[in-house]
Amino acid sequence: MLTVRAPATSANLGSGFDVFGVALGAPADVVRVERAPETTISITGAGSQYIPEDPKKNTVGAVAEALDAPARIRIDKGVRPSSGLGSSAASAAAAAVALNELYGRGLTREELVPIAAEGEALVSGEAHADNVAPSLLGGFTVVTDGGVTQVDTSIPLVACLPEITVSTRDARAVVPEHARMDNVVDTVGNAATLAVGMARNDPELVGKGMADEIVTPERTALIDGYAQVRDAALEAGATGVTVSGAGPGVLAVCHHADRRAIAAAMLDAFDAAGIESRAYQTTVGPGARLYTD
Numbered sequence: 001m002l003t004v005r006a007p008a009t010s011a012n013l014g015s016g017f018d019v020f021g022v023a024l025g026a027p028a029d030v031v032r033v034e035r036a037p038e039t040t041i042s043i044t045g046a047g048s049q050y051i052p053e054d055p056k057k058n059t060v061g062a063v064a065e066a067l068d069a070p071a072r073i074r075i076d077k078g079v080r081p082s083s084g085l086g087s088s089a090a091s092a093a094a095a096a097v098a099l100n101e102l103y104g105r106g107l108t109r110e111e112l113v114p115i116a117a118e119g120e121a122l123v124s125g126e127a128h129a130d131n132v133a134p135s136l137l138g139g140f141t142v143v144t145d146g147g148v149t150q151v152d153t154s155i156p157l158v159a160c161l162p163e164i165t166v167s168t169r170d171a172r173a174v175v176p177e178h179a180r181m182d183n184v185v186d187t188v189g190n191a192a193t194l195a196v197g198m199a200r201n202d203p204e205l206v207g208k209g210m211a212d213e214i215v216t217p218e219r220t221a222l223i224d225g226y227a228q229v230r231d232a233a234l235e236a237g238a239t240g241v242t243v244s245g246a247g248p249g250v251l252a253v254c255h256h257a258d259r260r261a262i263a264a265a266m267l268d269a270f271d272a273a274g275i276e277s278r279a280y281q282t283t284v285g286p287g288a289r290l291y292t293d
């Protein structure tokens with residue numbers, strides 16, 4: 001049996017819609033695989049009751065099919081689905097690493113990115129790879145048609161997850177089809193600032209570079225209490241705040257010493273809006289890890 005732990009991720013980071021992503025130190029999914037004549041899936045853990053065990057409807061089933069690697073697959077969910085923390089991607093990334101090893105396919109982590117993205121196509125209608133790439137490779141990733149660029153970094157983060165759900169499919173429906181050129185110019189500048197900040201491990205540059213006037217404002221409207229939570233995090237010292245992935249998770253970038261106060265401020269602000277939430281105080285971390293029993 002092979003076991004893989006694959007981390008939650010946060011995609012977009014505001015200015016990098018469908019391009020940027022980071023691996024989170026926590027939470028994570030754990031996937032165990034054994035060879036079998038046909039693929040079966042069982043699921044335990046966070047939100048498992050909302051996730052289909054039918055291989056044709058589960059991201060790990062799509063990965064098993066893409067790798068022609070049937071298996072008995074057990075998923076222990078650390079990442080709740082429809083969270084904005086790359087839940088479906090964490091399972092897909094873990095399965096890709098595990099099944100690649102189980103069947104000796106010999107693919108590199110980079111080569112597994114489009115395979116794991118097949119799972120994302122299944123659940124959100126598009127094979128966007130901005131969650132599976134950081135879950136497989138760790139650190140900060142930039143996904144383009146030309147491939148994936150990755151840099152290791154350890155920027156401190158707080159990811160706050162409210163007890164509401166926003167499906168990626170619904171959140172993609174509000175993305176505007178057109179943008180004004182001045183907003184595009186601003187967003188390109190912010191994205192470049194953010195990327196430099198990641199390379200320099202500088203939370204000030206990363207936070208500043210998350211600003212985005214094109215996609216983020218449309219999505220914040222889907223998250224009750226977002227404005228209050230953002231303001232509370234900024235007051236508590238966050239260098240930048242944005243929607244995590246497609247939401248409803250909210251991501252704050254900060255200095256290490258401010259994480260606790262920011263987490264408390266975000267939890268209180270959601271609470272004041274009548275919404276329970278939990279906060280992960282973490283950093284950008286490593287990618288999927290394989291264990292052999």
Ligand SMILES: Nc1ncnc2c1ncn2[C@@H]1O[C@H](COP(=O)(O)OP(=O)(O)OP(=O)(O)O)[C@@H](O)[C@H]1O
Binds near residue numbers: 011
């Ligand atoms: N292995 C899996 N883990 C989690 N969700 C899955 C899995 N397989 C299928 N799904 C389905 O995918 C949907 C959740 O995926 P979605 O992309 O909406 O959320 P997410 O991965 O948490 O968020 P985001 O991509 O915005 O970070 C749910 O409908 C869930 O049932």
Ligand SMILES: N[C@@H](CCO)C(=O)O
Binds near residue numbers: 011012019171
């Ligand atoms: N880039 C995707 C990520 C979903 O997690 C989106 O925002 O729709």
